[in-house]
Amino acid sequence: MACTIQKAEALDGARLMQILWYDEEESLYPAVWLRDNCPCSDCYLDSAKARKLLVEALDVNIGIKGLTFDRKKVYITWPDEHYSEFQADWLKKRCFSKQARAKLQRELFFPAPSASDAEDGGFLHFHLRHTWQVQDKIDANNVAYTTGKLSFHTDYPALHHPPGVQLLHCIKQTVTGGDSEIVDGFNVCQKLKKNNPQAFQILSSTFVDFTDIGVDYCDFSVQSKHKIIELDDKGQVVRINFNNATRDTIFDVPVERVQPFYAALKEFVDLMNSKESKFTFKMNPGDVITFDNWRLLHGRRSYEAGTEISRHLEGAYADWDVVMSRLRILRQRVENGN
Known part of the structure; x- marks a missing residue:
């Protein structure tokens, strides 16, 4: 009962x-x-x-x-x-009661597995080993695999450590629609902090639940908590964690803080969508875009579904540790004349 x-x-x-x-x-x-x-x-x-x-x-x-x-x-x-x-x-x-929220959080989060356990389960390489295909799919396990509009987002805030670098390769492009959009999240944060300090404070202090559940190369059920605007100990923005599609229905805040959060989020999103902030372009077959997934948010305009695949992008991720390691090695080789 x-x-x-x-x-x-x-x-x-x-x-x-x-x-x-x-x-x-x-x-x-x-x-x-x-x-x-x-x-x-x-x-x-x-x-x-x-x-x-x-x-x-x-x-x-x-x-x-x-x-x-x-x-x-x-x-x-x-x-x-x-x-x-x-x-x-x-x-x-x-x-939204304190007791109910605490009980649910205990159910959602387990003690972290050891690295060896994670590797045996295939999760260390889950998002790094494979490329993935962005195209309209039946029973899509991601809103990106539909023809609908994708609002500005970073990829995989549902992971505790979201991928740092994203690559997108255009293989096939639709004639109408499907334009890509990007926005500098750090710049938008500066505008938000100037225009509405309270909204900035809410988004940089409120932990938000993200979730992603489905089947791809393996079954997956990932869950994390992030502040949408993540700051370092000096108060500088270091990462944006936001994907409205995977922002969980579960929200671990007292009921009186819910509406102010939505108001702050709406202002943040409206700033992203302003003409002064976003850049819209259309990728052509053969184009590759590489960007900082912690700083740039990306989106897509909707396009019409056809009897055949009309738009096809291939994506991949890289971790910032790997990228920076490679850059240091290359710099050293250049300096040494190798």
């Missing part, structure tokens, strides 16, 4: 939903978090267990227009008539 709904209602000008469970416990859920995590096929790609809804399309001040419930579900209508259904057990698991 713990996951059975006794009552559900909208509060605080419809910006909160309160659930009274049959075990007499209560849970509060911000409306913006509910809208962000709508599980319908327009907002969520089930085959990838990833969010399709873009921050750009999210009203961070949204309220609930209509709410009904039964013992196992909540049904919400939004101001634009979008409709969402939420399972009771899904909501209960994501309760």
Whole structure:
């Protein structure tokens, strides 16, 4: 009976939903978090267990227009008539109470395996050994493997140590759409800090859960916590950790901090999308782009699906330690005249 709904209602000008469970416990859920995590096929790609809804399309001040419930579900209508259904057990698991959040974090994170155990399991080389193909796929395990728009993101913040360098090789390009976009995340951080110091403080101090689950070369289920803007001990930005598709539905913060986080994130994303910040271009077959995955965020405009693959990129990652090691060796050889 713990996951059975006794009552559900909208509060605080419809910006909160309160659930009274049959075990007499209560849970509060911000409306913006509910809208962000709508599980319908327009907002969520089930085959990838990833969010399709873009921050750009999210009203961070949204309220609930209509709410009904039964013992196992909540049904919400939004101001634009979008409709969402939420399972009771899904909501209960994501309760924002301190106790519920602590319990869930214990379930998500295990003691780190030793290096030898990780290597035997194939995980040390999981994202480094292979190249990967970016093209429209049936039952895609990543939103990148669809024809939809990709908002600005860094790759794999769901890893504790995201890849430092990314390479993308254009093999085939669609005629219409599919343009690439990049933005200097460090520059956007400077603008955000100047324009809205509070938003900068929120994004540089709030740990956000990221997740990526699926099957590729092997089964994988990776989970991490990162600040979206990562600073060093001098307060300088050293890495951006952000992919809206893999930002988890689980959010380990008190309920009163949820809406301010979304407001800060929306401002950050809006700055990225400003004409002054982003650079848009179209890759041609044979082009290769290499970039710092900790600093540059990249995206893609949507394109039309065809009967054949119309757009095909091949990607690879390198670790900054490996890249810097190679650069030092090459520099030494040049200096020695070899």
